[in-house]
Amino acid sequence: MIPAEDRAEAGRPPARVRHRRVFYVPGYDPRSPRTYFLLFSRELRKFAALHGITARMRAGKEDPATSWHVTADWPGGPVKTTVDCLSWHEIAVRDFAVPKWRVALLSLRVLWDAVWTGTVWRMLRLNWKFGIFSLYPWGMALLYALAALGLVAACLTLAGAVGLPRLAGLAPAALGLYGLLRLTEILDRRFFVWYLINDWIFTWRHRTRRDPEADARFESFARRVADAAEDPSLDEVLVIGHSSGSFVSISIVARARELMREVEGRPRLALMTVGGNTPIAVAGRQPSPARAAMQALVTDGGMLWVDYFAPQDVLNFPWLEPVAAFRLDLGGKPPRNPSVRSARFREIFSEERYAEMAYRFYELHFQFLRANDRHGEYEFYRFLAGPEPLESVTREPG
Incomplete structure (x- = not known):
C-alpha cells in the first residue's frame, strides 16, 4: 500500500x-x-x-x-x-470472426508462450484461485478436443463393425465434428470458453x-x-x-x-x-x-x-x-x-x-x-x- x-x-x-x-x-x-x-x-x-x-x-x-x-x-x-x-470492441469483433480451427491452433502457441515465459507459474504462485481460473478455458478446450477424438474413433470403429473400410467413417466423423463445433459455440453463451481463449490471444498479441x-x-x-x-x-x-x-x-x-x-x-x-x-x-x-x-x-x-x-x-x-x-x-x-x-x-x-x-x-x-x-x-x-x-x-x- x-x-x-x-x-x-x-x-x-x-x-x-x-x-x-x-x-x-x-x-x-x-x-x-x-x-x-x-x-x-x-x-x-x-x-x-x-x-x-x-x-x-x-x-x-x-x-x-x-x-x-x-x-x-x-x-x-x-x-x-x-x-x-x-x-x-471492433478488435474483439475482428477476433471472433476468425475461424475456430485457426483460433484453436493459435491458442496452442499462446499456451506454450504462457508456460515458457513463466506467466502461468507466476500467476499460480501469486494467487492460486486467479491462476486456476485463468487456465479454465484451456481445461475446457481439452475436454472439447477429447470429445472430438472420441467422436472420430467411434465413427471409424462403427464403419469397421458394419463391414465398411474404416476410413469410410471419416465422412460421418466430419459431420459430427462440425456439429460438435457448433455445439461449443452455443455452450459459449454460458461457459465463455472461446471468448476467454480469444481474450488470451489478444493479450498475447498486445504483450x-x-x-x-x-x-x-x-x-x-x-x-x-x-x-x-x-x-x-x-x-x-x-x-x-x-x-x-x-x-x-x-x-x-x-x-x-x-x-x-x-x-x-x-x-x-x-x-x-x-x-x-x-x-x-x-x-x-x-x-x-x-x-x-x-x-x-x-x-x-x-x-x-x-x-x-x-x-x-x-x-x-x-x-x-x-x-x-x-x-x-x-x-x-x-x-x-x-x-x-x-x-x-x-x-x-x-x-x-x-x-x-x-x-x-x-x-x-x-x-x-x-x-x-x-x-x-x-x-x-x-x-x-x-x-x-x-x-x-x-x-x-x-
Missing part, C-alpha cells in the same frame, strides 16, 4: 469537482458502446435514488455513440461530467506487439487523454479501466504522460483500474509494453493510480502489489502508485444480490460497474458524478 502523502506531488486535487472528464476503457468485449451507455444510464438512476439527488445522462451531439454527458445535482451545486467510452491495429487505436486514445489533461477548465481527468481494460488503460495513461505538456493550472490526472487481470499481460519473464507502462506509472508522482479488486471475483486479481509481484526494477526511484483497495462487495451490496451473484462469475465481474445497494467507499457512479476527486475518496487506508 502506498501512503497517501507519497502518492502524488504535483497539482493537488481540488476540494470539490465541478467539471470532470472521464475516459472509460472497457475490457475485451465485442459489444458496442451502446451496451455501456444503457448500463451506465440505468445504474446512474439507481445511484441517484440511493443518494437522494437528481442525475441524468444523455448522449453527446457530436459523437453520441461514445461521448456522453452526465449532470448530478448535489447540495453544493451541480457536477458535470463528460464520459468518453474508449471502445475497442508481444503483434497487433498494430490495436496499437494504433490505443495511441489515439492516449492522445485524447493527454489533450484533456491539458485543459485548465477541468477539475479532474479520470481514466477508468475494467477487466482487460485495466492493462490497456495502464498503457494508455503511461503514453499520455509522455505526450502531456506542462500547462499552468492543468487538471489532476488519475487512473482507476477495477476488476483488473494485469498478471496475464505482465507476469512473464519477457519485457512487454504493459510491463514498461506499469513500471513508469508506479514511480510517477505527478498522477494518481488506484486499483480496486474484489476477492470474490475470480476474473480479477486481488491485493496485487506490482513491485513485489512482478519484481519491477524502479531504478532506485520510490514507488508512488498504485493504492490497492478492496471494493468490499459484501458491504455495498445486499445479501440477496450477493447470494444471487456468488456463482455467476461473469455477472459478478460486472458488479464493479453497477450501482451500490448501500453506501461505501467504492461507488462507481460517485467516481463518475460525485463532487469529490478520486484522491479525496481514497485518502484513507483501504
Whole structure:
C-alpha cells in the first residue's frame, strides 16, 4: 500500500469537482458502446435514488455513440461530467470472426508462450484461485478436443463393425465434428470458453506487439487523454479501466504522460483500474509494453493510480502489489502508485444480490460497474458524478 502523502506531488486535487472528464476503457468485449451507455444510464438512476439527488445522462451531439454527458445535482451545486467510452470492441469483433480451427491452433502457441515465459507459474504462485481460473478455458478446450477424438474413433470403429473400410467413417466423423463445433459455440453463451481463449490471444498479441491495429487505436486514445489533461477548465481527468481494460488503460495513461505538456493550472490526472487481470499481460519473464507502462506509472508522482479488486471475483486479481509481484526494477526511484483497495462487495451490496451473484462469475465481474445497494467507499457512479476527486475518496487506508 502506498501512503497517501507519497502518492502524488504535483497539482493537488481540488476540494470539490465541478467539471470532470472521464475516459472509460472497457475490457475485451465485442459489444458496442451502446451496451455501456444503457448500463451506465440505468445504474446512474439507481445511484441517484440511493443518494437522494437528481442525475441524468444523455448522449453527446457530436459523437453520441461514445461521448456522453452526465449532470448530478448535489447540495453544493451541480457536477458535470463528460464520459468518453474508449471502445475497442471492433478488435474483439475482428477476433471472433476468425475461424475456430485457426483460433484453436493459435491458442496452442499462446499456451506454450504462457508456460515458457513463466506467466502461468507466476500467476499460480501469486494467487492460486486467479491462476486456476485463468487456465479454465484451456481445461475446457481439452475436454472439447477429447470429445472430438472420441467422436472420430467411434465413427471409424462403427464403419469397421458394419463391414465398411474404416476410413469410410471419416465422412460421418466430419459431420459430427462440425456439429460438435457448433455445439461449443452455443455452450459459449454460458461457459465463455472461446471468448476467454480469444481474450488470451489478444493479450498475447498486445504483450508481444503483434497487433498494430490495436496499437494504433490505443495511441489515439492516449492522445485524447493527454489533450484533456491539458485543459485548465477541468477539475479532474479520470481514466477508468475494467477487466482487460485495466492493462490497456495502464498503457494508455503511461503514453499520455509522455505526450502531456506542462500547462499552468492543468487538471489532476488519475487512473482507476477495477476488476483488473494485469498478471496475464505482465507476469512473464519477457519485457512487454504493459510491463514498461506499469513500471513508469508506479514511480510517477505527478498522477494518481488506484486499483480496486474484489476477492470474490475470480476474473480479477486481488491485493496485487506490482513491485513485489512482478519484481519491477524502479531504478532506485520510490514507488508512488498504485493504492490497492478492496471494493468490499459484501458491504455495498445486499445479501440477496450477493447470494444471487456468488456463482455467476461473469455477472459478478460486472458488479464493479453497477450501482451500490448501500453506501461505501467504492461507488462507481460517485467516481463518475460525485463532487469529490478520486484522491479525496481514497485518502484513507483501504
